[in-house]
Amino acid sequence: MRLDYLLAWLLPLLAGSGVCRLLQGDVRVAGRQAALLGSGWIAGVYAAAVVAGLTARADTAHAFAIASPWLAVLAVVTWGGVLLRTRLRTAQLRAAGMHVPMAPLARAAWWLLATAIVVRLLMIGDEAALRPVFPWDAWSAWAVKPKSWMLLGRADPFVSLSDWLSDPAGALRTAATWNYPEWLAWIEIWFASAAGGWNDPLVDVAWCGALASLALAAYGYWRGAGLAALPAIALVYALVSLPLLEAHVALAGYADLWVGVTLGLAVLAWSRWLMFRERGQWLLGVAFAACLPAIKLEGAIWLSVFVAIVALELIPSRWRLRVVAVVAGALAIGLLSGGFSVPVPGLGWVGIAWGKLTIPAMPAFELKWHPVGEATLASLFALPNWHLLWYAFPLVVLWRWRSLQRDPAVRMLGLLVAAQFVLLFVLFFFTTAAAWAEDFTSANRLVLQIVPCVFAFVAALLREPPQASAAR
């Protein structure tokens, strides 16, 4: 293996974990290292993509060589800042989830589950590391730009077909997905340039890194939230074992996994703010969420939902209902007066009118009832995409109903997940996107994007809230 390729994995870990550590502050809590490594690698990979996109457009073949010093500087600066702050301040120690000795049987079960997770990741990673890119959108949409940029040695702009045909110099390029966000393309360029050239498997194995990072971060955050080691690892096992999630790693190349991982990390960090009021985690959560539109267009929708709930949470509880009522009233007036437009980052001005939703980059959605219940139920409950997740999820909510009533942090997470479900329900049952549910195509991939949030909510339901979380 080339040293550059190894460094392409390690540098993001160093730089990203430095940034996360700086934001997290000096709170020592169980699972901190795991959370730091998991969220750090993703943050670092995104930093690498940004830096490569800014500095290596003219020489994509050497993107790693050009961008890596910047990442190394970021790692040194952030970890320097961490060390400096550690010297100046005394770390806060929080009892939540701190080391509790495990019974021998529980310890054995923990190791068994951890081994099962690692074996699984090795299997799907091996699949990704062997095969030339296979799934349709991977080679027809997401890898078109990075492959052509790598082989060309420069990042020529992609434009629409009409602009491409009318360009007198012929210096532009086109693809059906010319207007897709380019962040994922730069992640692929980062790994490909470190590998010494375009190499599908060495690029695609980053998808395995994304899932492993989510698993690590989830374990760390859940431990920190007060979940014992065994239930925390059992939840991680349940998450990693989901067949569709694994299929997206084994057959890497789609953007949905990255959207799910990023949204999941945003919610995990935000949940720490909800439970323990750690400002750094709030910032980290918002920062991860802000990355969503740069990954995939629908990331803008998830960002909007996230921002709405985050903003609602910041409003003092006695005002929330009134604010919701005012916003709902304004929406109703806007609809009755012929519709209105709202700006959505990454999508532009989204038009909402009675019976019609207009998003600039997509065909208009006619809002009317589509009977796709059978296909949706089959996808969630009968086909082997999600094991027993959608059977177990409502039962866990019922079982822990008192926790939902008692704990404001859990209620907020529940509200976010409920909003996401409502959005998917409206999308599949009231718009022409119903076809995605009926032909079993995009519907499951959209569900995949919110699955890490569902697990974050379940973990919050299962924890025994310490006194600190009752503060608000």
Added chain:
Amino acid sequence: MRRAAWRYLVCAIALLASWWLLLLWAADAQWSAPFSPQARQDFNGSAFQEVFGHAEARDGQLAVQAASADYSTLQTLSVNVEAADFAILRYHFVDFPRTLELSLVFRTAVAPDDVQTISLPWPGAGTAAFDLSQVPAWHGTIIEIGFAEFATAQLVPPERGFAPFELGHVALWSKSWRGDVAALVTDWFGAWPWSQRSVHALGREGDAPHARSAIVFVALAAVASVGWSMLLLGLRGRAATIAALACAAGAWILLDVRWQVGLGERLMATRALYAGVPWEQRKALVGDSATLRAADEIKTLLREEPGWGRILVNSSSGYSLLRLMWHLQPLNTAALWRADTATHLPDGCLIVFYATDAWYSDPSMRRLLARSERVWPQGALMKSGFEGNDEVIVFRYRHAP
């Protein structure tokens, strides 16, 4: 025996009975059907005749030793059976390569010219079974059955799919609980290759109807287990919660083991093709190797073209068109879906037709190309074998004067 022990015994019996009833429901077994088949027809592999490829009868089996020129193989047997009487197919192969897909083919007396095809999971080492009663075309008198094998579509290069194997034994059974459950086991545990559907929804492999969902079966079995435990063992409160959690965990692990076995089978198929092969060779091992060869041919042809030259690509299917564009990178390509989408083509740009006759059969394309020069193949008006899948026709577009 003490009363508590009796309760455990009754609970165990109730659990086993519930699971067995659920299994029969999942297998779509008829309550009136016998446990074992009342009628069966057995065929040795050696009874089958090769249609495509080369095969020899050996020790009662049919040793398939070589594929045909199009890399496929087919073995058939003339039969005379009533479909309604024999709905369970059992088949056994030896050394069946992981790089091949298997299909059942059959013809009926009603429509002897129509060959019906049903995708079957990878047969593995044991005897697999398939319930044909769900297949609408399996009715009337069956006059021929057979098996077709070809490289796994879109995954395995056709020329790399075949390896020698043996057709061991085939049987047709009348409906019975045993046959139905065997078909259910094959349906639930059969190894299917990855497909383009796998990133959208798993469990929809092949074109044949599937058995009832294993997920629903396991969920119902878990609910029955918790229900009986509460009813017969009197579990309440914390004990009932623990029992429910244990059932849910067990059910999840069962489903996961099943999924992981399938994942392992898919990984072994991948490793059979790619393990230990350097990337420079591996990148050529693609399911559409013919398209890759066509792309290499075009790249060689256009090596003197300036790097900024624009190329429009047309093909008979979206898959072959987009794959050709993928293989042509970094050439500056765009899809030419229809002639009317390209009203303002730049003079001198290239138009590539791949595996399509649209360049002469589509009137709008002919109008578009009216002034264009054919760059490849030169000389001949119509190259021999122009309808072949690998065919490439290249024009340089010229405006009308």
